[in-house]
Amino acid sequence: MANNKSWHTVCHKNDLLTGAGVCALVNRDEQVAIFLIDNRRVYSIANWDPIGQANVLSRGITGDEQGEIFVASPLYKQRFSLTSGHCLDDDAVTVPHYPTRIKNEQVQILA
Amino acid sequence: MNSGVVTSKKPSSVKQKIVVVGNGMVGHHFVEQLCQSPKRQDYEITVLSAESRLAYDRVHLSGYFAGKSAADLALTTPGHYRELGVAFELDAKVVALDKDEKTVTTSGGKSFSYDKLILATGSYPFVPPIEGNDREHCLVYRTLEDLAAIENAARQSKVGVVVGGGLLGLEAANALKQLGLETHVVEFAPQLMGVQLDKPGGQLLRAMIEDLGVNVHTEKATKIITDGEQCHHRMEFADGSHLETDLILFSAGIRPYDNLAREFDLALGERGGIVVDNHCQTSDKAIYAIGECALWNNFIFGLVAPGYKMAKVAAGHICGESGQFTGADMSTKLKLMGVDVGSIGDAHGKTPGARCYTYENQVAQTYKKIVISPDGKHLIGAVLVGDTSDYDTLLQYALNGIELPEMPESLILPSLQREKPGLGADSLPDSATICSCHNVTKGDIITAIDDGNTELKQLTACTKASTGCGGCSALLKNVFEAELDKRGVEVKKDLCQHFAYSRTELFHIIKAEQIKTFEQLISKHGQGLGCEVCKPTVASILASAWNDYILEDPHIPLQDTNDVFLGNMQKDGTYSVVPRIPGGEITPDKLIVIGQVAKEYNLYTKITGGQRIDLFGARVDQLPDIWKRLIDAGMETGHAYGKSLRTVKSCVGNTWCRYGVQDSMSMAIFLEERYKGLRSPHKLKFAVSGCTRECAEAQSKDIGVIATEHGWNLYVSGNGGMKPRHADLFATDLDDKTLVQYIDRYLMFYVRMADRLQRTSVWLENLEGGLEYVKSVVIDDHLGINDELEAQMQAIVASYQCEWKTTIENPEKVKRFRQFVNSGQSDSNVQFVTERAQIRPARPEEKHPGERIPAVDITENRPV
Numbered sequence: 006m007a008n009n010k011s012w013h014t015v016c017h018k019n020d021l022l023t024g025a026g027v028c029a030l031v032n033r034d035e036q037v038a039i040f041l042i043d044n045r046r047v048y049s050i051a052n053w054d055p056i057g058q059a060n061v062l063s064r065g066i067t068g069d070e071q072g073e074i075f076v077a078s079p080l081y082k083q084r085f086s087l088t089s090g091h092c093l094d095d096d097a098v099t100v101p102h103y104p105t106r107i108k109n110e111q112v113q114i115l116a
Numbered sequence: 117m118n119s120g121v122v123t124s125k126k127p128s129s130v131k132q133k134i135v136v137v138g139n140g141m142v143g144h145h146f147v148e149q150l151c152q153s154p155k156r157q158d159y160e161i162t163v164l165s166a167e168s169r170l171a172y173d174r175v176h177l178s179g180y181f182a183g184k185s186a187a188d189l190a191l192t193t194p195g196h197y198r199e200l201g202v203a204f205e206l207d208a209k210v211v212a213l214d215k216d217e218k219t220v221t222t223s224g225g226k227s228f229s230y231d232k233l234i235l236a237t238g239s240y241p242f243v244p245p246i247e248g249n250d251r252e253h254c255l256v257y258r259t260l261e262d263l264a265a266i267e268n269a270a271r272q273s274k275v276g277v278v279v280g281g282g283l284l285g286l287e288a289a290n291a292l293k294q295l296g297l298e299t300h301v302v303e304f305a306p307q308l309m310g311v312q313l314d315k316p317g318g319q320l321l322r323a324m325i326e327d328l329g330v331n332v333h334t335e336k337a338t339k340i341i342t343d344g345e346q347c348h349h350r351m352e353f354a355d356g357s358h359l360e361t362d363l364i365l366f367s368a369g370i371r372p373y374d375n376l377a378r379e380f381d382l383a384l385g386e387r388g389g390i391v392v393d394n395h396c397q398t399s400d401k402a403i404y405a406i407g408e409c410a411l412w413n414n415f416i417f418g419l420v421a422p423g424y425k426m427a428k429v430a431a432g433h434i435c436g437e438s439g440q441f442t443g444a445d446m447s448t449k450l451k452l453m454g455v456d457v458g459s460i461g462d463a464h465g466k467t468p469g470a471r472c473y474t475y476e477n478q479v480a481q482t483y484k485k486i487v488i489s490p491d492g493k494h495l496i497g498a499v500l501v502g503d504t505s506d507y508d509t510l511l512q513y514a515l516n517g518i519e520l521p522e523m524p525e526s527l528i529l530p531s532l533q534r535e536k537p538g539l540g541a542d543s544l545p546d547s548a549t550i551c552s553c554h555n556v557t558k559g560d561i562i563t564a565i566d567d568g569n570t571e572l573k574q575l576t577a578c579t580k581a582s583t584g585c586g587g588c589s590a591l592l593k594n595v596f597e598a599e600l601d602k603r604g605v606e607v608k609k610d611l612c613q614h615f616a617y618s619r620t621e622l623f624h625i626i627k628a629e630q631i632k633t634f635e636q637l638i639s640k641h642g643q644g645l646g647c648e649v650c651k652p653t654v655a656s657i658l659a660s661a662w663n664d665y666i667l668e669d670p671h672i673p674l675q676d677t678n679d680v681f682l683g684n685m686q687k688d689g690t691y692s693v694v695p696r697i698p699g700g701e702i703t704p705d706k707l708i709v710i711g712q713v714a715k716e717y718n719l720y721t722k723i724t725g726g727q728r729i730d731l732f733g734a735r736v737d738q739l740p741d742i743w744k745r746l747i748d749a750g751m752e753t754g755h756a757y758g759k760s761l762r763t764v765k766s767c768v769g770n771t772w773c774r775y776g777v778q779d780s781m782s783m784a785i786f787l788e789e790r791y792k793g794l795r796s797p798h799k800l801k802f803a804v805s806g807c808t809r810e811c812a813e814a815q816s817k818d819i820g821v822i823a824t825e826h827g828w829n830l831y832v833s834g835n836g837g838m839k840p841r842h843a844d845l846f847a848t849d850l851d852d853k854t855l856v857q858y859i860d861r862y863l864m865f866y867v868r869m870a871d872r873l874q875r876t877s878v879w880l881e882n883l884e885g886g887l888e889y890v891k892s893v894v895i896d897d898h899l900g901i902n903d904e905l906e907a908q909m910q911a912i913v914a915s916y917q918c919e920w921k922t923t924i925e926n927p928e929k930v931k932r933f934r935q936f937v938n939s940g941q942s943d944s945n946v947q948f949v950t951e952r953a954q955i956r957p958a959r960p961e962e963k964h965p966g967e968r969i970p971a972v973d974i975t976e977n978r979p980v
Contacts, residue, residue, distance in 0.1 A: 016937040024645075024673030025680075027937040034944055039937070042645065053945075058960065059689035060943050064677040064736075068647030071613070077648035079677035079685055084648070 012106075012113045015039065021047070021112065026063035026076060028052045031116045037103055038063035039112060040087055042074055048087035049103035049114050054078045056098060131160040134434065135220060135230035137210045137376070139163050142407030142423035143236030144171030144191050149431035151200045159434075161202045162228055164220070166209035166237075170194065172260065175420055178287050180263045181294045189260070213380040215400050232402055232434055235377070235390060236427070239370035239408035239418070244279065248341030253348060254364045257288040266365065270295040273362030275347050277301075279338065281308040285367035286452045289330055292365065293453065300331040300359060302351070304368075307334060312448060312459035316476065317499040320483045324455045324502065333359065370418055372409045385411040394440035396430040404430040417444055421553045428555065445515060445552055449500075449507045458504040461514050462487050462497035470496060473525040484528040486510065493519055495527075508591040516548050542598055550595055551581035551588045558595055565599050572596055611872070612649040615642045619797065619872045623657050632662060633670040652676050653872040656759055659795035660867045661908075663915040665922050666795075667929055678757035681736055681933065682743075682920055688946055688957040691739060693719070693731040694756035695746050696792060699766040699784035699804075700727030709749035717742055720954045726763030726801065728754055733955050735942055740930045743920040752918035755793060759873075761800045764788040765813065769806030769823065776806035778823030783852070784812075787821070790856070793916045794863065794909075797870040797879075801836075815843045818876040819859055824848065828855045832862055832890075835877035844880070844887050847895065857906065861894045864905040 015029035021041035029037045036052035040063075052060045057080030065076040067087070075084040075093055084093040090102035104115040134150065136143050147163060150156065163170075172189040173179075179189065197204050205222065212221040219229045241256035243249050253269040256262055270276065276292035278285045281303030292299045301308070307318030308325070322332050337354040344350035347360040376382075377390040383399035385391055389411025396404045396412075406426035408418055417423065422444030429441040449458040465472050469490030476483045484506065487497035495513040500506065506528055512518065513527075521527070546559035556579045569575045575596060576582055582589040610616045615638070617625065622637070631637050634654050638646055646654075655674035659666055666679055678684050683691030695710065710729055714721045717738055719731040734742055743753070756762060764787045767773065769780030784804040794800070803814035804821040814820030820831035826849040834843025847858060870879040883889060892898035923929045935943055947963050948955035 020931075020937050022669060022672055022932075028935065030936040030939040030941060036936075036943070057687070059687065060945050061677070061685070061689040064680065064685070064689075066648040066651050066676065067645065067673065068614075068651065069645040070647065072644070074645065075647075080687070080689075082648060 010115050012115050014108075014111045014113050016112050018107050018110045018112055024067050026065065026067070028060070028063035029114065031114060035116060036060050037114055037116060038076070039105060039114070040067055040076060042067060042087070046074075047105045047107055047112060048074065049105040050076070050085060050087060050090045051100040051102075053100065054080055054083075055100060056083050056092075056095065057081050062100070132158055132231040132434075133229060134159050134161045134232050134234065135228050136161065136163045136234040136236060137220065138236035138238055138373075138407075138409075139165035139167065139171045139204070140236060140238045140407065141171060141174055141191065141420050142238070142427050143234070145424045146234055146236060146406060146427035146431055147197075147200070147202055149428050150434070151202065153431060153435045155435045161200075162230075163197070163202060163204040164208045164210055164222060164228065165204065165206050167259065167261075168207050169260070170197065170204065170206070174258075177257075177260075177263065178291050178294075180260065181267070181291045186260055210376060213376050215380065215403070218402060230402070232404065234430060235398070235403065235405040235409055236407050237373035237376065237409045239372050239416075241366055242369045242371045243366045244338070244368050246338050246341060248349070249364075249366070251341055251349060251364075253362060254341065254366070256366050257284065257291070263291075266291065266363070267295065269363050270297055273297055273348070275300070275361045276363040276365065277351065277359065277361040278365045278367055280367035280369065281305070281332065281334065282311060282367065282369065283309060283448070283450070283452075284370075285365075286325070288365045288367045289325075290453045292363070293328075293330060297363065298331075299329070300333060300361065301325075302336050302338065302359065303332070303334045304337055305334065308332065309457070309459075312463055312499075313457070313501065314464055314485060314499050316474070317457075317463075317483050317485065317501045320476075320481065320501045321452070321455060321457060324481055325453060328453050328455075330453065370408060370416075372411065372416055374409055377405070377409075385414060389416050392426075392441075394429075394442060395433040396426050396441055397433070404433075406430050412441060413443065415443075417446070419444075419446060419448065421445075421555075424553055425555055445549075447511055447514070447552075449504050449511075456500070456502060456504040458498065458500035458507040458510075460495075460498040460507070460511055463499045465497060467496055472497075473528065475525070475528045475530075477530075486524060486528055488520065488524055492524075495520060495524070498528075508588070508594075512544055512548055512591075516545055518543075518545075544595070550592055551579070551583075553588075554580040554583065556581040561592070561595055562599055565596070565603070570600065611653060612647055614638060614644045614646050614650050617641065619653055619657070620869050622654065623661070623868050626654075626657050626661050632658065632664070634658070634674050635670060646674075649872070652679075652759075655679070656795050656797065656872075660912070663793070663795075663912050665917060666919060667923060667932075672932070681739060682753060682757060682923065683734065683739055684757045686732060686957070689943065690733050690735055690946055690957075692756070693734050693739070693742055693746075694724065694728055694754040695751040696754040696788070697728045697763075698788040698792075699764055699781055701766075701781060701785060706749060706751060709746065709751075713742055713745050718948075718955055720956060724756075724763075727765050728756070728763060730756070733948060733957070735935065735946060736933050737935045737942065740924050740933050744924045747918070747921050747924065753920040758795060759797065759799050760793060760795045761788070761791045761802070763801060765801070765803040765817070767804075767806050767811040769804075773806055775809060776823065777825055778806055778828065780804040780806035780812065780821075780823055783821060783823075783828070783855075787819075787856075787859070790913055791859075791863065793919075794867070794912050796863070796867045798873055798875045800863070800876070816840065817843065819863070821855065827851050830855060830858055832887075833876040833880040835875055837875075841877040841881075846887070846891065858894055860909040861902050861905045862890065864909050865890065865893060865901075868905075 013031045023041050023044045026038050026040045037049050038052040039049045041047050052062050054061050057078055061079050065079045067076050074087045077084045090100040092098035106113050171191040208222040210220045211223050219227050221227045241258050255266055276297035277300045278289045279302050281301050289299050289301050308321050338351050339354050340352045341349050344360040348362045351359045372389040374388050374390050383391040390398055390405040390409055392405050392410045392412050396406050398405050407423035425444055426441050429439050432439045447460040465487040470487050472485050472487045474485040482502035485499040489496050498510045544558050548558045550556050560579055564575055564579050569578050582592045651674040714731050719733050722730050724730045764784040766780050766784030770776030801817045802819040803812040803817045805812040805814045806823045814822050815831050816834045816836045820834055820843045822829045828850045829848045830846045831843035832846045835841040866876055947958040949958045949962050
């Protein structure tokens with residue numbers, strides 16, 4: 006699987022706002038929610054909220070729970086770890102997460 | 117005959133047949149208990165009631181004369197029983213019982229077979245065998261039918277007598293007094309309420325009742341009732357005196373309704389009552405008896421609480437549980453004709469070696485006595501007349517065996533300088549019974565609070581505490597508040613793990629230190645990154661304090677998605693669009709534009725509850741363009757997404773309406789224009805009605821204004837929604853200027869003080885001092901902050917901007933409404949189907965996976 010993955014350049018760093026998310030479309034129909042934290046760390050998880058059943062995670066509020074960085078779904082407020090995709094409020098739920106980097110001011114996702 | 121038999125689809129043989137004879141309070145309680153059992157589905161329940169209606173509240177029967185209807189007193193409805201799957205027959209008195217065949221037969225000739233039979237036949241009033249006791253207008257006080265008969269007889273009467281000076285007799289006397297009769301109480305014993313009160317207590321009660329205009333005659337044995345001279349009847353007493361009256365109510369005690377047991381050979385007590393064991397089983401193990409027809413340990417309990425306990429034990433036993441009935445506390449607290457009376461345990465001090473303390477105050481008309489155990493360590497009884505404020509505390513001492521304080525008398529002495537040794541809710545053990553009617557302990561209440569019942573009403577709904585006689589409601593509230601306090605201190609003090617402050621404290625910090633961004637606040641007063649709790653809270657405070665454009669870059673990550681995209685997110689991730697329509701008034705031209713926009717963007721269109729129009733199904737990327745169209749047509753944002761003023765609902769008032777007394781329309785529009793855009797802890801709804809007919813339903817709003825002949829009445833803190841609350845009348849007959857002044861102050865005070873997401877209703881209810889306190893602040897300037905509150909509101913009003921207008925004029929802001937940062941496509945998961953000629957979100961099974969809705973180029977779609 007890993008072999009099929011590649012780095013996608015999706016936007017400029019300036020398209021991101023610290024603490025907020027945007028959504029990028031990769032591999033034809035894969036929606037990825039990208040978040041900039043602290044103006045330097047960048048994280049990506051799937052945009053699909055498996056609990057709310059809609060593509061909305063990029064529009065959630067970010068924060069931290071004892072240092073664990075998360076985004077809370079704007080639909081029913083479940084929190085998803087930005088580092089693992091794990092749902093902090095429901096152990097049975099995990100969303101895909103994507104390695105993400107900023108290279109030459111460009112935001113890149115491995116997907 | 118009214119019947120509601122539910123036929124089971126499953127073969128009935130697999131279910132046990134439970135037949136309940138009698139549908140009084142206890143019979144009904146049994147049904148409820150069984151229905152709540154996890155084994156509910158194993159049973160087929162049939163209720164046979166001799167009365168013509170289902171169970172009602174006999175404890176509060178006298179409420180009938182204070183205007184309560186039969187429906188108000190009802191404990192259930194036919195519909196509710198049907199929902200529970202409980203079959204029932206009314207007017208179905210059981211006349212025969214076959215223990216071998218296990219069947220019962222009703223007076224109508226219908227036969228019912230049972231596996232378990234529950235006798236909850238209750239009791240009937242004892243009518244003393246006096247000659248003439250069957251004369252016209254000689255009645256009893258037991259059923260709703262009795263009450264109707266009393267009411268009817270009272271219309272033709274001037275004088276009424278109650279025979280019996282016990283608890284029920286005095287209730288009945290109160291009813292006669294309410295019906296306007298000259299009222300007498302005739303008692304055989306030397307004192308009133310001889311069971312519950314000692315002699316001095318009985319004497320004081322008598323004096324107080326006589327002060328209220330009720331004539332009390334003790335030590336009177338009625339020999340005969342004959343024709344009177346002035347009145348219908350004349351009661352001749354054994355001592356040679358007599359009393360004339362038009363109406364006689366017998367309330368001389370109850371007798372168990374035990375005919376079935378008597379006729380069909382179940383064991384009875386010497387003086388009646390169906391003998392039961394600790395499981396409430398009779399001499400036939402398939403038959404249970406509960407409530408006032410049952411005799412346990414040679415005792416009949418004439419109160420509802422022990423009956424409920426029996427119901428619970430019997431239901432539990434049928435389901436295989438091990439609970440037993442081991443007696444019940446007969447303590448009681450009530451108000452008789454406005455006189456507070458309480459009695460606990462061994463009120464007469466009959467326990468050998470018991471000693472007592474008494475306190476009597478003839479000036480204030482109070483009498484208190486406590487009876488303590490021979491070793492002086494425990495409270496075993498009490499009598500309270502004229503003041504029962506110590507009842508709850510004393511009862512807890514008695515029921516839980518709590519060791520008495522050093523000077524037990526301090527429990528009943530009035531507090532002079534020294535603090536009373538209070539027994540706070542905290543010092544009660546978890547096993548303490550709070551509600552004896554429903555047997556709810558403090559532990560049950562704690563469990564319920566832990567399960568998320570953090571509103572008092574939720575708590576009573578789930579535990580049923582204080583829904584019986586209601587006597588424990590004050591104690592329940594204390595326990596509830598103490599428990600919430602325990603949790604609340606932590607929750608309230610710290611907004612979340614990032615801030616060790618409450619919302620109110622943060623508000624003060626932000627104002628005092630002129631803090632303008634979340635970053636400044638958290639770096640100075642908090643820790644970590646923040647979260648979905650503190651960020652929107654701080655965003656709201658910043659908006660209330662400074663009223664900046666909420667989509668300034670530093671504010672964007674703080675807001676809930678509704679505020680970020682200035683629309684209400686729907687379940688599929690699309691948004692709704694609500695332009696402001698102040699007071700619900702709109703020109704046809706604007707209506708047409710809304711219609712056109714809805715049609716062009718294919719939006720589902722609905723009129724809202726707040727007299728506006730909601731357009732659903734707008735994708736995030738469509739929002740700026742939709743709003744540009746609306747703003748170009750002269751409309752502005754309706755803040756339907758914000759914790760802020762929503763609408764000011766209105767009637768047309770005296771401009772059109774024949775009945776209107778003020779111009780409610782202009783006032784509504786004025787108020788909506790004034791307060792639009794005000795960010796607050798929760799959404800705010802107003803309404804203005806043009807007359808007392810109240811067509812705008814102002815009393816269900818945060819701010820309600822109702823026109824009077826002389827101005828406006830202001831109502832505050834009403835609420836619809838999850839927990840409806842009638843607004844409180846705040847001030848009357850205000851002129852326009854004062855009205856607005858009061859609203860300015862009230863709202864700003866709320867905005868400062870309330871907790872996050874706390875509506876004005878909950879805020880007011882939880883505020884120490886409540887309505888009176890807020891009045892003192894807003895009307896009398898008790899805190900001296902009114903100038904400041906008004907100035908702050910004025911600053912908000914002056915800095916209003918339509919945030920949608922600001923947004924569409926800024927291309928950088930509009931960019932944030934793209935679905936994808938790297939593509940012009942739309943979200944393929946947003947799919948609609950058509951229903952009733954409009955779109956709705958497709959359900960998962962209606963969706964076409966992978967199908968992508970072509971990206972809509974809005975500029976191309978725009979009509980020329």
